[in-house]
Amino acid sequence: MIAPLIAFSLVGLIIFYVQNLVLFPYIHLRLLALLVFYVGLRPSLGLPLALGLALGCLQDSYATTPFGVHLGASLVLVAMARYFRRRLLLQQLGFQAVASLVALAVQEVYLQFVTFMLSYQPLFPHDLTGVHTMEILGTAALGPLMHLLVQGMEDSLRRLGWRPRSDPMPYQPFGE
Amino acid sequence: MHQPGRYRTPLLLALTLLLVFTVLSLSLKSSPALRKVQGLVVSMTAPGLEGLEYVGRSAKQLWLGYFYLVGVRRQNAELQRQLEEFKQREVHFQEAEQALTRLETLLDLKRQVALPVIGARVIAYDPTLWSRAAIINQGKAQGVKEGLPVLAPQGIVGRIVGIYPEYAKVMLIVDRKSSADAMVQRTRIRGMLKGKGGNRCSLEFVPKNADVQVGDLVLASGLVGLYPKGLVFGKVTAANKKNPGVFQEIEVSPNVDLSTLEEVLVVKVATLAFPEP
Numbered sequence: 001m002i003a004p005l006i007a008f009s010l011v012g013l014i015i016f017y018v019q020n021l022v023l024f025p026y027i028h029l030r031l032l033a034l035l036v037f038y039v040g041l042r043p044s045l046g047l048p049l050a051l052g053l054a055l056g057c058l059q060d061s062y063a064t065t066p067f068g069v070h071l072g073a074s075l076v077l078v079a080m081a082r083y084f085r086r087r088l089l090l091q092q093l094g095f096q097a098v099a100s101l102v103a104l105a106v107q108e109v110y111l112q113f114v115t116f117m118l119s120y121q122p123l124f125p126h127d128l129t130g131v132h133t134m135e136i137l138g139t140a141a142l143g144p145l146m147h148l149l150v151q152g153m154e155d156s157l158r159r160l161g162w163r164p165r166s167d168p169m170p171y172q173p174f175g176e
Numbered sequence: 177m178h179q180p181g182r183y184r185t186p187l188l189l190a191l192t193l194l195l196v197f198t199v200l201s202l203s204l205k206s207s208p209a210l211r212k213v214q215g216l217v218v219s220m221t222a223p224g225l226e227g228l229e230y231v232g233r234s235a236k237q238l239w240l241g242y243f244y245l246v247g248v249r250r251q252n253a254e255l256q257r258q259l260e261e262f263k264q265r266e267v268h269f270q271e272a273e274q275a276l277t278r279l280e281t282l283l284d285l286k287r288q289v290a291l292p293v294i295g296a297r298v299i300a301y302d303p304t305l306w307s308r309a310a311i312i313n314q315g316k317a318q319g320v321k322e323g324l325p326v327l328a329p330q331g332i333v334g335r336i337v338g339i340y341p342e343y344a345k346v347m348l349i350v351d352r353k354s355s356a357d358a359m360v361q362r363t364r365i366r367g368m369l370k371g372k373g374g375n376r377c378s379l380e381f382v383p384k385n386a387d388v389q390v391g392d393l394v395l396a397s398g399l400v401g402l403y404p405k406g407l408v409f410g411k412v413t414a415a416n417k418k419n420p421g422v423f424q425e426i427e428v429s430p431n432v433d434l435s436t437l438e439e440v441l442v443v444k445v446a447t448l449a450f451p452e453p
Contacts (some may be wrong), residue, residue: 025435
């Protein structure tokens with residue numbers, strides 16, 4: 001699990017850099033959340049959990065919200081991804097994008113609730129609700145691209161010799 | 177027979193919840209261990225951002241300064257800088273004039289102008305909408321401390337809330353956790369300037385009978401010792417007296433564009449009394 005964790009963490013770090021240096025302050029998207037969600041749809045559970053922790057720590061370190069807010073939000077996404085993976089057949093990109101939209105909405109509710117409980121902001125402040133909604137819709141629309149990115153990363157890792165636990169063992173005939 | 181994986185999911189869920197609540201409660205208690213984790217993450221990731229920002233800035237400078245209208249851009253930047261300087265001077269002059277009319281015999285200009293400062297470059301922002309913070313490339317090693325105010329040529333930027341060996345975290349004045357004592361320049365009415373997220377602040381606890389108009393400058397009052405007196409927070413962009421309650425709703429737009437900061441000054445004098453971790 002270490003190799004894919006390092007690889008996906010590096011992808012997350014690059015996305016964070018791009019957000020910081022290119023997109024900010026004009027475009028607000030939750031690309032790290034989307035990455036965690038799509039990695040959460042893969043067979044392994046340990047990988048998205050560890051990735052969620054790493055990327056949550058990264059976001060918390062740059063924010064003024066109490067440490068743990070983004071970390072918890074990442075874990076909410078992992079939980080949603082596992083739920084969708086278990087309950088629904090998410091073979092098509094469209095359904096995956098809809099599932100990511102729902103997951104991002106649940107994450108938003110969690111964040112609103114936690115920041116409200118920590119007296120950081122009022123519950124669903126009307127001035128930023130529109131921006132948050134656009135951010136979530138825009139992020140979910142990029143789901144198919146994120147799927148391709150995660151798939152591409154996995155294929156690259158497989159070519160380098162990594163095999164997920166769910167993959168069948170390669171056939172080895174007896175007596176050889 | 178129990179299946180080995182039967183309790184895996186509830187166990188993971190319980191452990192996860194335990195982890196999140198532990199981290200959050202430690203964070204609320206300003207745990208030194210969490211500060212170290214934050215410092216480690218920022219120290220490990222910020223150099224990459226700093227390097228990329230430098231490469232981008234160099235490439236941009238090469239393009240803008242050489243290929244694109246050589247000379248004109250430099251002249252424009254110089255004129256912009258002079259204009260900002262004159263604007264800031266104008267504010268100081270207005271302040272001095274008002275102080276004279278109130279028969280103040282001594283005007284401590286030195287306190288307003290000659291402050292000991294540390295120059296810093298903004299290398300990163302919190303790209304999420306949940307908080308408004310920036311990372312600067314000066315830290316504990318350069319003498320930066322928690323609570324120090326951070327300024328730009330146009331006005332107040334925020335204050336230091338986290339220090340790491342080579343970097344520091346600045347909470348911008350628009351952050352929802354930010355609050356400071358402020359006053360309206362024209363009428364000297366005081367209020368509490370609070371961040372509202374996004375790119376706005378509000379001046380709170382100003383009574384409805386107080387004279388506040390759109391366009392009024394909002395300055396630091398100098399009380400509480402957080403921001404030096406007379407420095408500019410921003411301008412009043414809306415004042416509503418028709419709301420319920422005894423106070424006005426006053427919206428303040430920061431004088432500084434807090435999303436495109438490049439160089440800032442950390443003032444080494446005014447500090448908050450933060451408890452040592």
